[in-house]
Amino acid sequence: MSSLNDILSGNRYSISRLLTAIENDVSNVTDLLSEVYFHAGNAHLVGITGASGTGKSSLVNQLAKAFRQLHSEASPLKIGIIAVDPSSPFTGGAILGDRIRMKDLVGDPGIFIRSVATRGVLGGLAASTSAMAQVLDAAGYRLILIETVGAGQSEVEIANLAHTIIVVESPGMGDDIQAIKSGIMEIGDIFVINKADLQGVEEAERVLRANLQFAHLSDQTINSSKSDLNPTWIPPIIRTIAINGYGIEMLVRNIIEHKEFLINSDLWKIYEARRMRREFHVMLRDHLYHRWLSNYPKEKHDQVLADVISRKISPWQALKLFNEW
Amino acid sequence: MSSLNDILSGNRYSISRLLTAIENDVSNVTDLLSEVYFHAGNAHLVGITGASGTGKSSLVNQLAKAFRQLHSEASPLKIGIIAVDPSSPFTGGAILGDRIRMKDLVGDPGIFIRSVATRGVLGGLAASTSAMAQVLDAAGYRLILIETVGAGQSEVEIANLAHTIIVVESPGMGDDIQAIKSGIMEIGDIFVINKADLQGVEEAERVLRANLQFAHLSDQTINSSKSDLNPTWIPPIIRTIAINGYGIEMLVRNIIEHKEFLINSDLWKIYEARRMRREFHVMLRDHLYHRWLSNYPKEKHDQVLADVISRKISPWQALKLFNEW
Numbered sequence: 001m002s003s004l005n006d007i008l009s010g011n012r013y014s015i016s017r018l019l020t021a022i023e024n025d026v027s028n029v030t031d032l033l034s035e036v037y038f039h040a041g042n043a044h045l046v047g048i049t050g051a052s053g054t055g056k057s058s059l060v061n062q063l064a065k066a067f068r069q070l071h072s073e074a075s076p077l078k079i080g081i082i083a084v085d086p087s088s089p090f091t092g093g094a095i096l097g098d099r100i101r102m103k104d105l106v107g108d109p110g111i112f113i114r115s116v117a118t119r120g121v122l123g124g125l126a127a128s129t130s131a132m133a134q135v136l137d138a139a140g141y142r143l144i145l146i147e148t149v150g151a152g153q154s155e156v157e158i159a160n161l162a163h164t165i166i167v168v169e170s171p172g173m174g175d176d177i178q179a180i181k182s183g184i185m186e187i188g189d190i191f192v193i194n195k196a197d198l199q200g201v202e203e204a205e206r207v208l209r210a211n212l213q214f215a216h217l218s219d220q221t222i223n224s225s226k227s228d229l230n231p232t233w234i235p236p237i238i239r240t241i242a243i244n245g246y247g248i249e250m251l252v253r254n255i256i257e258h259k260e261f262l263i264n265s266d267l268w269k270i271y272e273a274r275r276m277r278r279e280f281h282v283m284l285r286d287h288l289y290h291r292w293l294s295n296y297p298k299e300k301h302d303q304v305l306a307d308v309i310s311r312k313i314s315p316w317q318a319l320k321l322f323n324e325w
Numbered sequence: 326m327s328s329l330n331d332i333l334s335g336n337r338y339s340i341s342r343l344l345t346a347i348e349n350d351v352s353n354v355t356d357l358l359s360e361v362y363f364h365a366g367n368a369h370l371v372g373i374t375g376a377s378g379t380g381k382s383s384l385v386n387q388l389a390k391a392f393r394q395l396h397s398e399a400s401p402l403k404i405g406i407i408a409v410d411p412s413s414p415f416t417g418g419a420i421l422g423d424r425i426r427m428k429d430l431v432g433d434p435g436i437f438i439r440s441v442a443t444r445g446v447l448g449g450l451a452a453s454t455s456a457m458a459q460v461l462d463a464a465g466y467r468l469i470l471i472e473t474v475g476a477g478q479s480e481v482e483i484a485n486l487a488h489t490i491i492v493v494e495s496p497g498m499g500d501d502i503q504a505i506k507s508g509i510m511e512i513g514d515i516f517v518i519n520k521a522d523l524q525g526v527e528e529a530e531r532v533l534r535a536n537l538q539f540a541h542l543s544d545q546t547i548n549s550s551k552s553d554l555n556p557t558w559i560p561p562i563i564r565t566i567a568i569n570g571y572g573i574e575m576l577v578r579n580i581i582e583h584k585e586f587l588i589n590s591d592l593w594k595i596y597e598a599r600r601m602r603r604e605f606h607v608m609l610r611d612h613l614y615h616r617w618l619s620n621y622p623k624e625k626h627d628q629v630l631a632d633v634i635s636r637k638i639s640p641w642q643a644l645k646l647f648n649e650w
Contacts, residue, residue, distance in 0.1 A: 030639075030641035031641075033639065033641060034638075034639035034641050034642055035639075037636060037639035037640070037641075038636055038639065040636075041636055272634070273634045276630075276633060276634050276640075277630055277634070279640070280630065280633055280640050280643065281614075283640055283644060284614065284617070284644065284647065285610065285613075285614040287644050287647075287648075288610075288613045288614055288617050289606075289609065289610040289613055289614075291648070292609070292613050305601075305602055305605065308601060308605055309597070309598045309601050309602070311362060311363055311365075311366055313359075314355075314358065314359035314360075314362035314363070315362070315601075315604070315605050315608055316355035316356075316358060316359050316362075317359055318605065319608060319609065319612050322609065322612075323612075323616070
């Protein structure tokens with residue numbers, strides 16, 4: 001297995017093995033992850049989310065190249081990319097597609113790309129993505145781009161791991177509705193309309209702006225995790241054409257500005273604490289459940305469950321029975 | 326509060342109050358729900374899922390009307406409709422829209438319509454939808470249509486509550502990809518291409534058929550919850566035009582046939598047991614977490630969490646600390 005020193009020194013093979021171990025079963029590597037954890041906390045995590053077809057992968061590709069070029073060879077910026085696809089196992093194809101699209105990054109030794117598919121439950125995916133980000137963070141990757149597809153609850157959870165959240169739209173997708181529904185509008189720090197050379201870009205921006213206003217108007221009434229502490233950052237809307245690089249410089253500038261805003265306003269620390277509390281409670285929930293399952297006598301569990309299924313007792317009564325444990 | 330007798334006798338006001346209580350906080354009404362539970366288990370739960378814009382609500386509307394007409398006035402079929410929208414609180418509008426679209430059902434005393442929005446966590450939504458279905462079931466509603474929007478993980482969870490799962494597509498939506506990704510293809514019992522008068526219906530059916538084949542080919546390799554027990558039901562693809570009723574009769578016939586298939590093949594019981602086991606474990610997970618939170622000393626919890634946030638200890642070490650509890 002990889003050692004802490006392998007990870008800290010940035011050995012790509014060791015990092016890769018540890019990420020695979022996390023994906024397979026994080027509980028096998030918690031000792032190493034604990035050590036890694038003490039060396040993490042220096043990276044800027046940037047989440048990029050949006051429906052498939054908006055050109056997110058190309059955008060991530062361009063962002064990585066632009067950030068690399070921004071730093072001199074003397075003090076290079078190492079960039080990690082975690083592409084998460086919270087969907088069925090069928091996405092092998094899509095992930096391969098992403099890899100192909102990112103092929104001009106693969107030769108760059110300062111960039112580490114990892115695709116993650118769903119294996120287990122929902123909470124688990126956010127937790128393992130977080131653990132992977134910790135590993136890259138400890139290995140000296142100072143910018144970590146976390147790309148998620150779609151706009152469901154799971155994507156929101158994963159996007160929530162990031163310090164800066166970029167929501168990608170494109171003209172004529174009608175995603176605006178999806179995004180509003182899933183609560184993506186409320187958590188976006190930067191909005192991008194990619195494929196801005198397509199027809200309908202004006203309309204897309206108009207709709208986006210209206211939705212954004214609506215989301216922020218409603219902030220008071222909802223359980224918003226961010227806005228109450230974020231009085232001065234007004235999420236910009238940036239037009240890009242990822243395939244030719246249009247708008248990328250502006251986007252890079254906004255990402256840097258958002259990071260500075262967070263740090264200067266002390267929100268960086270506040271968000272980080274909040275994020276870690278949330279992440280930890282997902283782990284805790286999972287842990288308590290599995291601990292219970294492994295401690296509770298199986299025959300008794302099966303009997304109670306059979307009684308619930310035959311409606312001899314109700315699930316709520318069963319919980320009370322289990323409660324002594 | 327509503328009494329068991331009010332519910333069993335089908336008092337609409339009492340049912341409505343209990344559903345609201347479930348939506349607000351199920352833990353307040355578990356005693357009543359336990360009693361209700363012993364009188365449930367007779368309804369056919371039919372899940373209808375698909376992206377927004379496919380015309381699901383109109384379809385549900387037509388289905389309800391058709392099923393009502395199929396039964397004589399002497400022995401009418403009472404139908405419950407639960408419209409779930411697992412999304413941000415912004416969906417007040419969408420729910421209102423659904424209600425308006427369903428307006429020709431509202432006057433029918435044999436139909437009970439309920440819209441549910443997301444309040445809390447993901448698992449919670451499936452659990453409360455399930456509890457609501459139990460209430461309608463015990464109140465004599467023998468057919469319960471559970472409508473969910475979209476194709477995310479949460480929709481799959483909710484669809485999984487049903488005995489029969491209908492996946493709705495429409496031409497030119499490109500949802501096929503979404504559906505495959507979220508695992509909807511694998512759990513669908515009946516596929517509907519609604520708006521079949523639109524251009525692209527042939528293409529939509531071709532893509533759907535290919536995806537379906539792909540999903541079933543892959544069944545062996547994935548953690549499929551159904552297919553291994555379901556060797557003989559071949560999911561039909563039915564074209565409908567909900568707004569003028571085209572195809573509805575065929576869809577109704579297929580729903581009835583699927584129910585008969587489940588009962589005759591004993592799969593009804595097997596699925597029911599499996600479904601209840603899954604549901605119960607969601608409740609159990611939630612319960613264990615909240616029990617822990619209310620038992621563990623708050624100051625100690627806050628201290629440990631602060632140590633995690635300042636990276637004095639790792640989250641995995643914190644779990645070990647909490648483990649004694």
